[in-house]
Amino acid sequence: DGGFRRQPSGARGGAGAEQGGAGLEGFDFSDFGGLGDIFSSIFGRSGRREGAPAEAMETVVEIPFRVAALGGKVPVRLPMNETCRTCSGSGAAVGATVETCPECHGRGSVTFGQGGFAVSRPCPKCRGRGKAASAPCGACGGVGETRAEREVLITVPPATESGAKVLLRGQGQSPRPGEAPGDIVVTFQVQADRFFRREGLDVVCEVPINLAQAALGTRLRVRTLEGKKVVLKVPAGTQPGRKFRIKGMGLSKGGRTGDQLVQIQVQVPEKLAPEQEELLKKFAESAGMVF
Ligand SMILES: [Zn+2]
Ligand SMILES: [Zn+2]
Known part of the structure; x- marks a missing residue:
């Protein structure tokens, strides 16, 4: 497809997701079936004192499209028990x-x-x-205790999709004062982006160009997911809906990296001045276009 070149500036992965953090353990459950099975089979309920164990609390956290795609950290408010x-x-x-x-x-x-x-x-x-x-x-x-909130930063792995969950062990509330705190299950909800949408590991965007650009060809500066500008060469005679592929500018997961797909929209002028209309008619006649 169309030629392109990357801007030489900057290194990739500025908002990279480093694992770990203060007392947090992140687990991506998106590839597993049931959460209940995970709890019972892998993590178990060891270390609890007598009495009913603390139930895992569930919370949904909205994350920006870009953070979900590239990975990063999001602040989450968690309930906690505080000494009165x-x-x-x-x-x-x-x-x-x-x-x-x-x-x-x-x-x-x-x-x-x-x-x-x-x-x-x-x-x-x-x-x-x-x-x-x-x-x-x-x-x-x-x-002897009151409810309070605290803010923690949760690591969002790259290429996170809506519905993906992370388990925060021991970050929940104690069932009773002095007892081991429960876990918190965070479900990510990815916000839509105005410019980008995902197709697997590819990221798709639509870019409008005018009639002259489509017919004569042009060079576009296209924004990537990471906020860089890439020059995209649009050849003469580009049809509406044509997709150009910018290699390696998509999402990365499991050692694979997707591309950025730029879909071209061609804008037709809505109003023509009388002089422009005459010129266009002359052009159409010379090109053999019926109108
Ligand atoms: Zn008190
Ligand atoms: Zn008593």
């Missing part, structure tokens, strides 16, 4: 006394019979702490 500042975590109101929980006698769990079995569950009064205040803290309701 009012009671410093004791759960007691000012002036209240903290004593052994009368409900569970300090054990933190209560046992009750169910269908002939003795079932144990966290004490509802002290929420498993074993201690209870004579009057609960008004700010946290006696739990």
